[in-house]
Amino acid sequence: MYKGFLHTHYLVVTLFLLIYVVKTILLISNRSDLLKTFSKKVKVIEMVVSTLFLVTGIYLMTKVPFGGHYDHLLWIKLVMVVASIPLAVIGFKRENKILAALSLLLITGSFGLAEVFHKRKAVAAPQTATAGMDGRALYEANCKLCHGSDGKAMLAGALDLSVTGLDENGIKDVILNGRNLMVKVNVSELEAQAISVYVLNELKGK
Ligand code: HEC
Known part of the structure; x- marks a missing residue:
């Protein structure tokens, strides 16, 4: 069950990031029309992906052991993800490049943090013995x-x-x-x- 959620989470986060990267690149390179077409095309996929992203993320948060050495990483990750959402919404709506790029940076950064967290935890876990x-x-x-x-x-x-x-x-x-x-x-x-x-x-x- 946990593994299934984890794998789904990784998959949807990757898809989410891909869509996001393309959109941000289009915005930054002033391809406004292309951005509109692309956004329209992936609209449904994006909705499904973001919903799964949130659902699996929330489920995993309830399972991941808070109370360990690396709690602060988890909290930072959570704050980064949560902060990136309104930034992205406003950024794309107003076609504000800085906000959109910042939001992408936050999302990618939190993904990286999650990796660090998992690696550290794997090293620290005593049951590996x-x-x-x-x-x-x-x-x-x-x-x-x-x-x-x-x-x-x-x-x-x-x-x-x-x-x-x-x-x-x-x-x-x-x-x-x-x-x-x-x-x-x-x-x-x-x-x-x-x-x-x-x-x-x-x-x-x-
Ligand atoms: C020769 C019989 C015997 C063997 C072999 C045995 N047990 Fe027990 N086990 C008992 C008895 C009798 C009790 C009840 C002890 C008591 O009343 O406090 C017990 C109690 C327990 C309890 C306490 C359960 C509880 O909820 O309080 C655990 C846990 C346990 N055994 C695990 C094991 C494990 C694991 C093994 C193998 C490594 C094992 N036992 C091998 C007879 C055995």
């Missing part, structure tokens, strides 16, 4: 006996993992240290983390 570890295989080997493949079996007094209220660290803690009737499981810390992620993503709520 468990990349390549097979959470499912580790789970099957160490947990299935009591919790079952779907996490719902409650053998030997085990608890239903599909309804666990624990978070990643909580589950990791139970795996590494045991709790009451559950003895600690002999896996490394990173393996425990990979298993926790698997439990939360694949078993919980299923």
Whole structure:
């Protein structure tokens, strides 16, 4: 779902930028007539694209984790996008080259910022450490006996993992240290983390 929105967002933003670049070039090079014809031709496409741009953008904003190190980048991006819209509307209506160019600069700039944000986040994300570890295989080997493949079996007094209220660290803690009737499981810390992620993503709520 998130990936689908992200890909759609990239696609519509690219289309949006293309239309925008052409319009700005036409405006700046005084091709007023051509600009009118072009604007008319792409009017419907532009409406669809801008709507999708906003809808996917707003959806992604609700999913992107605010509260990280790079929050300021996200806010700057948001302000840039929001500011560019009225600038573009006024700029093209009054055929004001400076406003139109400024608006294009803001939109392109915010696109660049988004890239920086994603790169930084990818570097900063701690879960990359468990990349390549097979959470499912580790789970099957160490947990299935009591919790079952779907996490719902409650053998030997085990608890239903599909309804666990624990978070990643909580589950990791139970795996590494045991709790009451559950003895600690002999896996490394990173393996425990990979298993926790698997439990939360694949078993919980299923
Ligand atoms: C020998 C049986 C057994 C095995 C193997 C086992 N567990 Fe457990 N598990 C239990 C029991 C019993 C409990 C209940 C502990 C309690 O009452 O506090 C439990 C509780 C848990 C809880 C707490 C759930 C909650 O919502 O509070 C988690 C999380 C958990 N197990 C995860 C795992 C994972 C992940 C593995 C594999 C790495 C695993 N367990 C392997 C028996 C087992």
